[in-house]
Amino acid sequence: MTHKHDPRIPVTLLTGFLGSGKTSLLKTLLSDPAMAGSAVLINEVGEVGLDHLLVQQVSEEITLLESGCLCCTVRGDLARSLRDLFMRRLQRDIKALDRVVIETSGLADPAPIIHTLMRDFFLAERFRLEGVVTTVDVRNVHWQLGQHDEAVKQVAMADRIVLTKCDLADSMQIAEAEERVVALNPAAQCWQSEPGKLPTGLLEGMSLYDPVSKTADVGRWLGEVAIDEQERLRARGGVFARPALHDESVSTYLLRFDEPFAWADFSRAMDTLQSVVGDRILRVKGLLAVRGEDVPRVIHAVQHERYPDSSLPAWPDDDHDSRLVFIVRDLPRSVLDKAFAAFCGPSDPLPGSRD
């Protein structure tokens, strides 16, 4: 998988809209012996990251980037983390650094991230952006592409696209999703995923990210980032105000509960929320303490759909509170608080945050 004539460390950017299956694919990818020696950087929307806890079981070297979105505030942190990895490898603090995989948040615009990886002087000399892999949820792709520019860019900028949730979709849904994706990015290779299986040859044959091989939009987006970056540099200490990049209507809320849930009560609260306001719920994920269980349950949902829950083998640290991250559109936090208070008792009154 290494590029013979280029000594730089290959970087794979793994992106895809909220809940489309990035972390699931990452876990499968990291279980492949060919990926030994990989370091992983994970960025999540929300005040608390959970993905790194889910991936911890398959990789030793994981860095959780600062909370916030990789394409805006956290870009400096990405550059710092990569520099730090490189220096730690140089000092032999880490065993190997054969590859880096960066999992973006589901709301990330990949253009500024790609720009940083290709144009930051220190990084570009030591790391080579090999390719962009994007996961696309075939059951939710139409509203995601219709409502979120980030989702469009994630697809258009990809080298490889993995269509996910194909096992939950019929052949017509899969074909329509693929048609939509190909219209945005005719040059990308597409795979249909099977849960737990690594798409054959997914990372093979990629050597260097090439924006020119993509549609004209890709060059334009990267050009816009470069101009933005120039303005920022020129106004250093001045008054340059980065424009709001994200949809104002999208909010992220962390709900924290110190009492373990009765599972039936939790399920009723979620069922009610998903049936009444599911179309405004972009994503839910959580780590839950459940009465009578010693280990935490992990739950995932997108809109009206809740995926089968699973358990971690143990609590990852001393924090045994239940934590639920909701990413919603046009939905006040009070609606969530009321639903959980009605079925399960109140959550801790933490303020909600917008990404």
Ligand SMILES: Nc1nc2c(ncn2[C@@H]2O[C@H](COP(=O)(O)OP(=O)(O)OP(=O)(O)O)[C@@H](O)[C@H]2O)c(=O)[nH]1
């Ligand atoms: N049935 C099925 N479920 C899947 C598939 N891919 C992902 N899932 C489930 O979808 C849910 C979300 O998957 P994740 O891998 O966490 O998605 P993500 O893109 O990392 O989510 P964010 O980080 O929140 O954007 C989980 O419950 C997964 O088990 C798939 O191909 N088939």
